[in-house]
Amino acid sequence: MIKIENLHKSYKTGANSLHVLKGINFEVKEGELVSIMGSSGSGKSTLLNILGMLDEADEGSYMLDGVPIKNLNERIAARYRNKFLGFIFQSFNLINYKSALDNVAMPLYYQGVGRSERIDISMSYLEKVGLANWATHLPNELSGGQKQRVAIARALASNPKVLLADEPTGALDSKTSYEVMDLIQGINDEGKTILVVTHEDDIAHMTKRIVNLKDGVIINDTPIKQVRAKANV
Numbered sequence: 001m002i003k004i005e006n007l008h009k010s011y012k013t014g015a016n017s018l019h020v021l022k023g024i025n026f027e028v029k030e031g032e033l034v035s036i037m038g039s040s041g042s043g044k045s046t047l048l049n050i051l052g053m054l055d056e057a058d059e060g061s062y063m064l065d066g067v068p069i070k071n072l073n074e075r076i077a078a079r080y081r082n083k084f085l086g087f088i089f090q091s092f093n094l095i096n097y098k099s100a101l102d103n104v105a106m107p108l109y110y111q112g113v114g115r116s117e118r119i120d121i122s123m124s125y126l127e128k129v130g131l132a133n134w135a136t137h138l139p140n141e142l143s144g145g146q147k148q149r150v151a152i153a154r155a156l157a158s159n160p161k162v163l164l165a166d167e168p169t170g171a172l173d174s175k176t177s178y179e180v181m182d183l184i185q186g187i188n189d190e191g192k193t194i195l196v197v198t199h200e201d202d203i204a205h206m207t208k209r210i211v212n213l214k215d216g217v218i219i220n221d222t223p224i225k226q227v228r229a230k231a232n233v
Contacts, residue, residue, distance in 0.1 A: 001162060001193050002028040002051065007060035009046055020046045021057070022216040028162075028195065033188040033226075035196045035204040038213035045166075047213065048197050052085060052164050053077045065161050082111055086155030090167035092147040094139040100126060100150045101135040107158040125153035129183060145176035152183060156192075163187070163194040169203055174232075181206045181229035202227075 007024040010017045021043045028034055038044040049055040050062065053069060062069040064084055072080065086107075087093075094103045104122040113121070126132050129149040139147055148168060155163055165184065169177035181203060188194050188208075196207055204210050205227045212220045 001030040001032075001065055002026070002195075003061075003063040004051075005061045007047075007050065007057045007062065009043075009050065009055070009057050020216050021050075024060070024216075024218060026211065026218065026221075028193060030193055031188070031191050032209060033185070033194045033196070033207045034209045034211060035198055035207040036211050036213065037198060037201075037204055039199070041215075042213040043216040044197050044213050048164060048166055048195075051162075051195065052087065053081050078110075082107060082158060084161045086158065086160035086163045088148070088151050088155050088163060088165040088168045090170035092139070092144075092151045092171075094147055094150060094154075096139050099136050099138060100131060100142065100146075100153075103139070103150055104154045104157050106154060111158060122153070122157055125157050126150070128156070129153045143176075144172050145179055148172065148176075148180050149183065152180070152187075156187065161193065163192060165194060165196045167198055168196060169198070169200065177203065178206075178229045178232040185226075185229055202232075 004024055004026040007021050009021040010019045024047065036044050036047065046055065050057055053072065069080065101119065101122050104125055105118040108118040108121060123132065123135060126135050129152055131146060131149050134142060134146060142150065169180055172180060184194060185206060196203070198204050205224060206229050208226050209223045211218055
């Protein structure tokens with residue numbers, strides 16, 4: 001599903017250059033649930049941006065579902081993001097003046113799906129995350145956990161190949177974090193490929209494989225026995 005080989009990325013900082021990713025080799029098979037860990041400055045955000053087609057590597061290759069991701073203009077990158085990827089963010093990134101239902105429908109709008117079909121699909125995903133009764137509510141009427149559920153429904157609505165979750169529990173208390181991870185585990189159980197960037201060890205152990213980054217290189221990549229979130233809720 002994802003194959004990265006010899007990935008390098010540097011950023012110019014004034015007269016200097018900061019080498020952030022230093023030859024990353026990384027593969028994710030369809031249906032995996034993988035966490036990416038690393039301290040601030042390890043390169044995990046840069047790696048996620050490249051995986052999400054929000055940035056491009058200087059060197060190396062990135063294949064997503066058999067498609068080479070390279071030299072994309074913004075129009076093609078946006079089309080590929082819509083086709084391949086769903087994003088879940090720490091800060092939810094919901095549109096404050098739109099209802100939960102309209103937030104979930106946004107990716108479908110950009111895919112050109114007609115309004116009645118958008119509503120039907122979006123409602124089915126709100127039901128999936130347990131928020132059908134909150135469809136008409138605005139984000140400021142929802143709790144943090146409910147906002148993240150809406151964000152997950154939005155990420156799923158366009159049926160992406162891969163979900164990229166950037167610190168999805170970072171703004172939530174422990175109980176709500178485990179509820180969100182229970183939902184993510186359930187989605188993975190259905191076969192969806194999911195990558196979770198986290199700095200929380202307990203959250204990482206709710207995935208099936210932990211990849212540790214340090215100073216721009218992978219220092220270990222270990223399959224683990226998954227802890228089920230439901231046991232902690």
